[in-house]
Structures are given as C-alpha cells and as structure tokens.
Amino acid sequence: MNENMDLERTTDKNDPPTMKEIARLAGVSMGTVDRVLHHRGRVSAENIAKIEAIVAERGYRPNVFASRLSGGVGVRTIGVLMPRLDQDFNYWNQVWSGMAKAARELEPFQISVLCEQFDRNNPSDCVRAFRLLETNGMQALAIPPIHSQIMRPLAETLDPLIPLVFFDADMQCNRHRCFVGQDPWQGGVLAAKLLGLTLEPGRPVVLVRFKDDDEHLQKRSEGFEVFAKASGRAVLILEQSLSDPPERRRSDMSLFLARNPSIGGMFVPNSSVGEYAQAGLGRRVVGYDLIPGNVAALREGRLDFLLSQRPETMGYESVRLLSRFLLFRESLPDRTRIPLDVVLKENLEEHLVGVTS
Amino acid sequence: MNENMDLERTTDKNDPPTMKEIARLAGVSMGTVDRVLHHRGRVSAENIAKIEAIVAERGYRPNVFASRLSGGVGVRTIGVLMPRLDQDFNYWNQVWSGMAKAARELEPFQISVLCEQFDRNNPSDCVRAFRLLETNGMQALAIPPIHSQIMRPLAETLDPLIPLVFFDADMQCNRHRCFVGQDPWQGGVLAAKLLGLTLEPGRPVVLVRFKDDDEHLQKRSEGFEVFAKASGRAVLILEQSLSDPPERRRSDMSLFLARNPSIGGMFVPNSSVGEYAQAGLGRRVVGYDLIPGNVAALREGRLDFLLSQRPETMGYESVRLLSRFLLFRESLPDRTRIPLDVVLKENLEEHLVGVTS
DNA sequence: GAATGATGCGTTAACGCACACACTTTACGC
DNA sequence: GCGTAAAGTGTGTGCGTTAACGCATCATTC
Structure with a gap:
C-alpha cells in the first residue's frame, strides 16, 4: 500500500471536521453521511448509529458557507404564531418588531420568518393558524402559549424534530422546548x-x-x-x-x-x-x-x-435561538430569562430606542 | 449563430449578478474580473475601466458564502482594546463576557475576536496595546475611549477603511465611528x-x-x-x-x-x-x-x-455590529443606545443571568 | 537574434455541502 | 430461475469565489 502521509492534509484532530472526514471515520461515503444528517432514511440502522456517534464525538457542525452556497437547502422557515399584532394594546407588535429585526439579519442565510396571526379572543382560531403554519412547512416554531388547553395538545403532537420556543409565558408540556421570557x-x-x-x-x-x-x-x-x-x-x-x-x-x-x-x-x-x-x-x-x-x-x-418585559428582546432572542438551531444544530437552552425592567420617565427614552429595535 | 435561449439560465436582469456574469458582459475571463475586484494589477487600463463600469452598473456584490468558502479570505479579526479585565472592580470582565459570547457565535463565520488589555492607570500602556493590535492586523476595532487625549489621535490616524466602535463612553473625534453605550x-x-x-x-x-x-x-x-x-x-x-x-x-x-x-x-x-x-x-x-x-x-x-449599563449587552452588541460589517459590509449606525437599567433586590437575579450572558 | 523579464489574460482546482443519479445487494413473487 | 422491487450505498456535479498556474505577447538586454 502506498504510504501517502505527506499528501494527507494536516487535519488537526480538534478543528472542525468536515462531512468527508466524518465519512472517512465511519468508513462510508459522503452520500451516506448526508442521508443521516438530513434524516432522509435509506440508511442501515447500524450506519446511522455509527455516524451519529462520530458526529457527536467529533462535534461536527455543518459549514454554513458551503451549505448555503450549494443552494440545495433552499429557504428555511421559522414559523411564529402570534395574536393579532394590534391586540393587547399593540403589545404583540413590539414582540414582532424584535423578530423582524432578527429576520432581516437572517435573510442572507436564507432563513425566513413566517408570522401567522390569530384572534386572541377566539381560542379555536389559533388552531387554524397553527395548521396553516404546518401546511406551509416550517422547520422551527415559536409560540406564546396562551389558551394553554388548546396549545398544549398542538405542541405535544408536533414533530419532535422541530425545535420549539415558548415566548412571553411558559407552559408545562411533555415535549422538549425552550422558554424565553420572565418570571x-x-x-x-x-x-x-x-x-x-x-x-x-x-x-x-x-x-x-x-x-x-x-x-x-x-x-x-x-x-x-x-x-x-x-x-x-x-x-x-x-x-x-x-x-x-x-x-x-x-x-x-x-x-x-x-x-x-x-x-x-x-x-x-x-x-x-x-x-x-x-x-x-x-x-x-x-x-x-x-x-x-x-x-x-x-x-x-x-x-x-x-x-x-422587553418585548423586542424577547422576540429577537426567540428567533435568534431557533436560527442557531437551524444553522448549526445548536441545541436550545431550557430557558432564556428576560430581565425585569423598571422604567421611569427618566429612563424611558433610552428604553424606547433599545438595543433590539 | 446557434440560438440557445433555452439553454441559457434564466438570469433575471435585476437579481445579483455573479462574477461569471460580469466576465461574460465584459468579454473577459473570471480571472481578469477577479484581478480588477481585488486590485491585483496586471490588467489593462481599458479592461479595468470596462469591468468597473459594469460592476457599478449591475450592482455586483460578491457572494459572501462563496467568498468565505473558497478560503481565500481567511480569518477576519475584530480587535478589542480593554482595560485589564480585573480593573474597575471586574467591570470590564462583564463587558468581555458579552463579547466572548458574540465571539463564540461568530466562530463558524471565521471571525475571531482579539482582546488586548492595558493598565487603566497607565495611559501610555494603551498606546502599546493599540500598536499591538495594529501589528496583528485586525480588520475592525472596538475601544472604550478612556484617556481621551491619548485615544483620540490614535483613533483619528487609524486606517479609515477599518470600522470603529466606541463602547462604554463616547468621545468626539473627526472620523466616522459608532458609539455603543448610554447617556x-x-x-x-x-x-x-x-x-x-x-x-x-x-x-x-x-x-x-x-x-x-x-x-x-x-x-x-x-x-x-x-x-x-x-x-x-x-x-x-x-x-x-x-x-x-x-x-x-x-x-x-x-x-x-x-x-x-x-x-x-x-x-x-x-x-x-x-x-x-x-x-x-x-x-x-x-x-x-x-x-x-x-x-x-x-x-x-x-x-x-x-x-x-448592561455591560454584557454592550460588549455583545459592539462585536455584533462590527461582525455585520465584516460579513456583509453593513454600515455602522452612529449610535446604539444601551438602556439604563434600574436594579433592585427583587429583580436582581433575572438581571444576573440576563439575555446575553 | 536569442535569452530574459514584464505584462496581460485564461484555465482550473480547491473550498464543503446538497442532491440527483447510478449502482449493488438482498427479498420476494411467480 | 428470472424479473422486479426495495433498501442501502457510492459517484459526480454544481454553487461563486479565490488564487495558483500556465501560456502568450511584447519590450529590453547582451
């Protein structure tokens, strides 16, 4: 066998591994690694386990630049369920403005944020909005868990691969999700x-x-x-x-x-x-x-x-967390706390043009 | 001449043109376009003019993803000048922790944050630190303008192409820069x-x-x-x-x-x-x-x-703004306000584990 | 007039990923 | 035993940019 150590690229054991590297370690081709990473199926259970183990161990993270350049992925959608923005005295509009800022920043990465509104006073309307998002095929979801009796079953039957964020308020549910908000x-x-x-x-x-x-x-x-x-x-x-x-x-x-x-x-x-x-x-x-x-x-x-409760920050952070998941498969924290702000006349102006507006 | 309209990719006249497209329009190869775009020389004056005209007219912007993927650009460095992190009762450490968070997030984008510390009580020491950053070749800079008499001339002689952020405090200077902080x-x-x-x-x-x-x-x-x-x-x-x-x-x-x-x-x-x-x-x-x-x-x-003054947010935001410039040439705002927080015993805990920590 | 160097330009191989496609193996029916 | 389907796997191409490389064409020098 030809000794080609000198041709081998100097891949440091602890710098970001590529798909090719993962494939080499698993003794399979890049195609197989790709199928595992994207849950496309058509891979033996044995290989799935092996590859996932290596991915976890080596801390593989897809290269955003290559991923986006290849164009194969297309636009990823973060779905957001919201009460009509003008309800609750325009409060939801403020949340949305933070999300919209995040959306602008994410646009070059081909991540779009799709906001579906429902009538806050009509619990069944949020089912409609939820279904609509599902139909439009979103890859991540953020919702404020008002009408918990309605929302809980919806959340619990959601595809477990789709990352879920509750914002504004929290809700118990037997599914992994992240809460962004305050106490x-x-x-x-x-x-x-x-x-x-x-x-x-x-x-x-x-x-x-x-x-x-x-x-x-x-x-x-x-x-x-x-x-x-x-x-x-x-x-x-x-x-x-x-x-x-x-x-x-x-x-x-x-x-x-x-x-x-x-x-x-x-x-x-x-x-x-x-x-x-x-x-x-x-x-x-x-x-x-x-x-x-x-x-x-x-x-x-x-x-x-x-x-x-810094609605803009809350919205921005919710979308940001989900985008990190979509881009880098970063796992969601259980909770992100939004600090309780005390606003007086004397610090009002600085809060109005706050950091995420 | 062969009519090949159907083979021609449907390139909308007003969506982002590629280098290849520019080359085709100018009747040269991509290599020549590349040399013009990067001011590498070895191109006839005639071609430089022609290509630059087309670039301007069609609004060519390099594709960040291809650019980074090709590896040609290499790691970009955001330089940060800081007082020793333990000075001022550890205050600077809090600022840095926000910057470090941003740095972690930016790592996949091949942007690194280089922090150079100086002794806050020794004005001339910050000249040393500044020079050190210059030597290490950073492409963006964030500094707290303490010792304004020393900092101002340094800032004003800085290469005008390098984006500059003042954090913590502001300082007048006749150069474009962004202030991140509060009143x-x-x-x-x-x-x-x-x-x-x-x-x-x-x-x-x-x-x-x-x-x-x-x-x-x-x-x-x-x-x-x-x-x-x-x-x-x-x-x-x-x-x-x-x-x-x-x-x-x-x-x-x-x-x-x-x-x-x-x-x-x-x-x-x-x-x-x-x-x-x-x-x-x-x-x-x-x-x-x-x-x-x-x-x-x-x-x-x-x-x-x-x-x-939310030191973590301040640090995070400073680095984030500079990174947007490096990645997408987004221009810096004149100012980003950091809200004035009122903290009591009763909202202390939520502030300590705040959004950017 | 041949050797040398400078100048202008085109070609091409990465970069890492996504996906279409082709290929091999096994399972099952008749 | 053959055909066919399905499952599992590998190969190849393209995305847009970068930069090394190679080939011409001249101008200069001995």
Missing part, C-alpha cells in the same frame, strides 16, 4: 417593592385583578399581594374584567378610590394600566408594558413606574 | 429621581464626587446634581479620590454623615458604591454596576438601587 410572580413582587419604597408604611394599595385573564397575569397579582402583605401593607382588591369598556373601568376605579381615600398607590398587572392612570392621579401608579398609551402617561407624569 | 447625564438624573421618590422632600442627599475620574463620571454627577436641585432637594458633596484606600473612604463617609445627620440618601456614580454602603446603613443608597461586591450588598439590603 411573572417576581414582577408582581417588584411592583409591590416599588410601591413600598415610595409610600408611607400606613397607606394601603389597590391591586386591579382580572378574573378572566390567563395564568401568567394571575401570577403577577399573586406575587404582588404576597409580597405587599408580607411587608405589612394592606392590599385592597378591585376586580375587573378585560371585556369591560374603558369608561366603565375608569369610573369603577374612581369610585373605588373615593370610597377608600387612604389608598396611596395602585398596581395594574397588565398593559391596560393607562386606562386607570387618570383616576389614580395624585397616587403612585405602577403598571406593565411600554405600549404607546402607557408611554404617554409616563411622559406626562400620570404614571410612575412601568415594568417591561 | 451618563441621564443616569445621574435617574439616580436623583429614585432618591426623590423614596425620601421625604426635606431630606438632603449626598453625592460622592470623584475629582480625578473621567468625563463620563463627571456627567453622571452633574446630571444628578442638576436634577436633584431642580426638584428642590439639597445636595451635599463629598469629594473623594479613587486612589484612596477603602478604609479611608468608609471613614470619610461615616464622618460626613455624622456631621450631617439629616442626610436621607446617597449617590455614588460608579461601581465603588459598595465601599460606602456600610456607612450609609439606614439611608437610601444608589450606585452603579452589578459587580460582585455591589450585588452582595444589594442582596443583603445594604444597597437600595443599582443602575446598570
């Missing part, structure tokens, strides 16, 4: 702390509780109530329904405050805080989300604190 | 607001002012003073020097507070706030940066608020 309970705690710091000890506070909203919001309310009470502050509760018209809410609050004049502050655990700000004038007001109405209220001093 | 003045304002919200109107506050530190810190102090006074609150000033030992500082503060018992709160405009926290016990304390000592103080209740 709602801790948000409530933080709100209580802010009121505690800025009010005299004796003054009670009012918590606006939405009976009909999701688990995520309930957690915020609970965190608030528990922390406030633990620090010796009375919490009065005003029950509200999201379906009530704004005027109704405003008058409810005005009435409530008139009946309880000692109340020093108010916490509204969602973006509708702007609706109550006018009624709360002269008291501390803490709410959620940098939606236009709330931003205006903060600028004009009708609000004191807004907590933010 | 220091506004940080001071925010600190004053937080003290204002949590203290009775009559109580004065103390501002620790460091005479010998940079412009960036002076701005924070100014913002604080101006805003606090404008909202009718007395500001007492304790002058300090960064070179004083911690014990000295602590006793200075204790003495100062003993002499002015009505003081309700304290602002330290840099990461050394931990040094003063013990002395300030029982009063509101606002400081800067999530360095280990301050984090511990916040957890244990010796500090109330920490402002953060």
Whole structure:
C-alpha cells in the first residue's frame, strides 16, 4: 500500500471536521453521511448509529458557507404564531418588531420568518393558524402559549424534530422546548417593592385583578399581594374584567378610590394600566408594558413606574435561538430569562430606542 | 449563430449578478474580473475601466458564502482594546463576557475576536496595546475611549477603511465611528429621581464626587446634581479620590454623615458604591454596576438601587455590529443606545443571568 | 537574434455541502 | 430461475469565489 502521509492534509484532530472526514471515520461515503444528517432514511440502522456517534464525538457542525452556497437547502422557515399584532394594546407588535429585526439579519442565510396571526379572543382560531403554519412547512416554531388547553395538545403532537420556543409565558408540556421570557410572580413582587419604597408604611394599595385573564397575569397579582402583605401593607382588591369598556373601568376605579381615600398607590398587572392612570392621579401608579398609551402617561407624569418585559428582546432572542438551531444544530437552552425592567420617565427614552429595535 | 435561449439560465436582469456574469458582459475571463475586484494589477487600463463600469452598473456584490468558502479570505479579526479585565472592580470582565459570547457565535463565520488589555492607570500602556493590535492586523476595532487625549489621535490616524466602535463612553473625534453605550447625564438624573421618590422632600442627599475620574463620571454627577436641585432637594458633596484606600473612604463617609445627620440618601456614580454602603446603613443608597461586591450588598439590603449599563449587552452588541460589517459590509449606525437599567433586590437575579450572558 | 523579464489574460482546482443519479445487494413473487 | 422491487450505498456535479498556474505577447538586454 502506498504510504501517502505527506499528501494527507494536516487535519488537526480538534478543528472542525468536515462531512468527508466524518465519512472517512465511519468508513462510508459522503452520500451516506448526508442521508443521516438530513434524516432522509435509506440508511442501515447500524450506519446511522455509527455516524451519529462520530458526529457527536467529533462535534461536527455543518459549514454554513458551503451549505448555503450549494443552494440545495433552499429557504428555511421559522414559523411564529402570534395574536393579532394590534391586540393587547399593540403589545404583540413590539414582540414582532424584535423578530423582524432578527429576520432581516437572517435573510442572507436564507432563513425566513413566517408570522401567522390569530384572534386572541377566539381560542379555536389559533388552531387554524397553527395548521396553516404546518401546511406551509416550517422547520422551527415559536409560540406564546396562551389558551394553554388548546396549545398544549398542538405542541405535544408536533414533530419532535422541530425545535420549539415558548415566548412571553411558559407552559408545562411533555415535549422538549425552550422558554424565553420572565418570571411573572417576581414582577408582581417588584411592583409591590416599588410601591413600598415610595409610600408611607400606613397607606394601603389597590391591586386591579382580572378574573378572566390567563395564568401568567394571575401570577403577577399573586406575587404582588404576597409580597405587599408580607411587608405589612394592606392590599385592597378591585376586580375587573378585560371585556369591560374603558369608561366603565375608569369610573369603577374612581369610585373605588373615593370610597377608600387612604389608598396611596395602585398596581395594574397588565398593559391596560393607562386606562386607570387618570383616576389614580395624585397616587403612585405602577403598571406593565411600554405600549404607546402607557408611554404617554409616563411622559406626562400620570404614571410612575412601568415594568417591561422587553418585548423586542424577547422576540429577537426567540428567533435568534431557533436560527442557531437551524444553522448549526445548536441545541436550545431550557430557558432564556428576560430581565425585569423598571422604567421611569427618566429612563424611558433610552428604553424606547433599545438595543433590539 | 446557434440560438440557445433555452439553454441559457434564466438570469433575471435585476437579481445579483455573479462574477461569471460580469466576465461574460465584459468579454473577459473570471480571472481578469477577479484581478480588477481585488486590485491585483496586471490588467489593462481599458479592461479595468470596462469591468468597473459594469460592476457599478449591475450592482455586483460578491457572494459572501462563496467568498468565505473558497478560503481565500481567511480569518477576519475584530480587535478589542480593554482595560485589564480585573480593573474597575471586574467591570470590564462583564463587558468581555458579552463579547466572548458574540465571539463564540461568530466562530463558524471565521471571525475571531482579539482582546488586548492595558493598565487603566497607565495611559501610555494603551498606546502599546493599540500598536499591538495594529501589528496583528485586525480588520475592525472596538475601544472604550478612556484617556481621551491619548485615544483620540490614535483613533483619528487609524486606517479609515477599518470600522470603529466606541463602547462604554463616547468621545468626539473627526472620523466616522459608532458609539455603543448610554447617556451618563441621564443616569445621574435617574439616580436623583429614585432618591426623590423614596425620601421625604426635606431630606438632603449626598453625592460622592470623584475629582480625578473621567468625563463620563463627571456627567453622571452633574446630571444628578442638576436634577436633584431642580426638584428642590439639597445636595451635599463629598469629594473623594479613587486612589484612596477603602478604609479611608468608609471613614470619610461615616464622618460626613455624622456631621450631617439629616442626610436621607446617597449617590455614588460608579461601581465603588459598595465601599460606602456600610456607612450609609439606614439611608437610601444608589450606585452603579452589578459587580460582585455591589450585588452582595444589594442582596443583603445594604444597597437600595443599582443602575446598570448592561455591560454584557454592550460588549455583545459592539462585536455584533462590527461582525455585520465584516460579513456583509453593513454600515455602522452612529449610535446604539444601551438602556439604563434600574436594579433592585427583587429583580436582581433575572438581571444576573440576563439575555446575553 | 536569442535569452530574459514584464505584462496581460485564461484555465482550473480547491473550498464543503446538497442532491440527483447510478449502482449493488438482498427479498420476494411467480 | 428470472424479473422486479426495495433498501442501502457510492459517484459526480454544481454553487461563486479565490488564487495558483500556465501560456502568450511584447519590450529590453547582451
């Protein structure tokens, strides 16, 4: 046999192996390696095992440049399920703007982001949107798990090879997925702390509780109530329904405050805080989300604190994680935490033109 | 002549032309086009003109993927100038950790990040580090413009083709560059607001002012003073020097507070706030940066608020911007704002494992 | 007038991957 | 026993760019 060591390229054992290298180590051809990597089938179980072992051991990662150049892959699609962007006071639009930024950056890599919207108030509509994405054949998926009873079975029957991200809120489900978002309970705690710091000890506070909203919001309310009470502050509760018209809410609050004049502050655990700000004038007001109405209220001093979950960052990060999977088969973390931001009039502007907008 | 329209690939007149296409139009070979594009010489003036005209007219842009795959380009280096990572209470280490994350992500794209450290207390040392980077041949540069008198001439004589990012602080200079960071003045304002919200109107506050530190810190102090006074609150000033030992500082503060018992709160405009926290016990304390000592103080209740400039995000974003330039010749924005974060004990943990760590 | 060098230009082999295609082997029916 | 299908595998080509290489054509020199 011809000794050709000197012709052999100097492939360092620990620099990125190529498909050819994997094929050599497994004693098969590149074609077989390719079929294993792309789950195309038509490979013996024995070879699949062998190749996968070598791939794992040597840490094979496809070369993006070669992969894209070959053109064979075509456009990969990241599917995103979203409530209609204008719902929840335009909140979803902010999430989408982060995703759209990621999409622009990913365009040269032929990764596209397909956003399918559904009516947040119509649980069955999200089934339609989900099916639509499936039909369009996406290779990765990001969804906000609202309507958990509907979403859970959909998520659990999803092809296990498709990476899944939950954003905004988390949901238990027996399938591997990544959560990108923040801890709602801790948000409530933080709100209580802010009121505690800025009010005299004796003054009670009012918590606006939405009976009909999701688990995520309930957690915020609970965190608030528990922390406030633990620090010796009375919490009065005003029950509200999201379906009530704004005027109704405003008058409810005005009435409530008139009946309880000692109340020093108010916490509204969602973006509708702007609706109550006018009624709360002269008291501390803490709410959620940098939606236009709330931003205006903060600028004009009708609000004191807004907590933010950085919707743009959340969207950007969700798409970014999925793209890393599609490009490099990087596995998803179990969770990516989005920090809880405290926004005042004085740091508002810097948050509005934040890093991912 | 043979009519071969059906063999001709359907090249849309307005989708990205390839080198081959340019060569065909110019009636030369790809080799000649290559020599023109890379200014390698050995081409007739006539052909250079012809090819350059076609390139301009058809808007030719090299295909990044083919370019990188061919290996001709080799590894691109982003140079980073940094104070020794352990200086400023480990602050720079946090910035670097964001950059290191970006570096890991960029590795498959054959972009490496080279970090050169200098002694922050020795202005001339940063010249050495700068020259070292130049010698190692970097194609992009990120620097924190401390020692502006030294840095400015270095930056201004830098090859104008090399994209430049200032991070942490900004600096005027007559060369195009991008600033990644936050507005220091506004940080001071925010600190004053937080003290204002949590203290009775009559109580004065103390501002620790460091005479010998940079412009960036002076701005924070100014913002604080101006805003606090404008909202009718007395500001007492304790002058300090960064070179004083911690014990000295602590006793200075204790003495100062003993002499002015009505003081309700304290602002330290840099990461050394931990040094003063013990002395300030029982009063509101606002400081800067999530360095280990301050984090511990916040957890244990010796500090109330920490402002953060998201050092990891800052580092990550700086490197990310430069990489987009190197990969796709995307132009740098003039500025990327890093939001001012307000961190309390209650949202500390979520900030520590933030999105870019 | 032959040897030498400089100049201008075309050809071609990588680069790593994706996929169409062709080929071999085994399984099964008649 | 032959034909046919299916399963499993290898080969070859192309993607657009880079850069080494080779071949001409001149101008210069002894």
